[in-house]
Amino acid sequence: MKFFRNILLAVLTLLLVSGLGGYFYMRKKFEPAANQLVVEGLPTDFHFEWHAGGTQPANPRASLLIPVTLPGCPRTCYMQFDTGSPSTLLYANSLAALRKKYPATAQRLLPHSDTIHNFTCTLGQATLQARWLRALQYGASELPTDSTVHFIIGTLGADVLDGRALVLNYAQQRFSLNAQLPDSLARHTAFVPLSYEGRRVLLQAQVQGKPQQLLFDSGSSAFALLTSQATWQQMAQPQAPVQTTASNSMGRKLTTYTTATAQAVQLNNLTVPLGTVTYVEGTSLMQNTLMRFSGMGGMLGNAPFSQRTIVLDVRGGRFGLVQ
Missing domain, CATH: 2.40.70 (Cathepsin D, subunit A; domain 1)
Structure with missing residues (x-):
């Protein structure tokens, strides 16, 4: 009995060490090179x-x-x-x-x-x-x-x-980069927490009434929210048509599926309708693993803010929507 218990403890210890090793390996894998x-x-x-x-x-x-x-x-x-x-x-x-x-x-x-x-x-x-x-x-x-x-x-x-504050005025197509966010603008902005770990812009929001960590991806200009197929199915409006789109990302062929949704993103006390929700096929194993390890609920693109002004205050650790 003692022999089998020792074997079980050894196996559990090996699994724990392997899991921790895998976690730190993936974390190191996703760390970008030093900022130049x-x-x-x-x-x-x-x-x-x-x-x-x-x-x-x-x-x-x-x-x-x-x-x-x-x-x-x-x-x-x-x-x-x-x-x-x-x-x-x-x-x-x-x-x-x-x-x-x-x-x-x-x-x-x-x-x-x-x-x-x-x-x-x-x-x-x-x-x-x-x-x-x-x-x-x-x-x-x-x-x-x-x-x-x-x-x-x-x-x-x-x-x-890095260490700065960006104001993106989509309606007027203005890009304003500042050493720090002006107080005059901050007073008219609703903020949620922003994380910049690994130089990934992650913000805290609510989707479907649940807290979510979303990656703000300005490279996803054409889409409102990129998420998993399972979440996409939950958020899609019943019987809504699906638009299938072929695209190219650094030589990799991707297929996106976009449909209408009545869901919105909640940022502090402001509600931002999404309009559409998208999932993508063709992403790399590395990208899929990053999503799982980071705990991200999806990628938020430019589309929901097309007539708004947003603030990426990395210096202050906050993401804002100008009211």
Whole structure:
């Protein structure tokens, strides 16, 4: 009897140690590299652009684009603002096209392996610098002949928010980055707690009357709430039509299923109707595991705030909706 009890204790101990080891492994796996961005010259305030495409059928607000200017390049370029990405990234194909058209950029925009060193650009009145940024084999390999067409050179990630406060006015398409949130604006804003652990913007809200931790993902411009298929089925309006959309995320083919919902997100004392709810097929095992380990109830996109102004006050640990 004692022999079998000892075996059982040994097995339970092994399972416990394995579970803890797996937890710390996954936590380490999801930790982003150290933040390389330095932002000087704040506050900055400028007009952002919506970019159509990325899905079939095309969505006029598929991406939220930030205009940037580069040394030696007379053309305005753009970066997709994506808080779902913890680190800012550059697109090697797009940089190659710039080097070919504008030789003055060659020294600054030439990757070494998959890395750009000593990168700099301007965001409105501010200057963004990084000792190094990853350059993915992605982006357009040719510059469009029409200079008014958006030419996207990378992704501006959540690292630009580190220790700062962002005000996104969707109705007027204004992007305002501040060292700290002005008191005059804070007095007219309803806040909920915001976590920035691992440079992921997680906010506390209520969905279906239950507390939820939602990832605010500005890269999910076309969707209100991305969630699991099971939750999607609970939230969908009965007999509502389902829109199936094919899209591409960094070369990975995704299929989304969107339908109408009467549910809303509750932020403090404010109710924000969702309108639609979506689930996605084709995500990677790593993304699915992140969802499970983080405890996230879903990803909240730009769509619910299309006529509102939101505040991402990382410095103050709060997410706000301006009243």
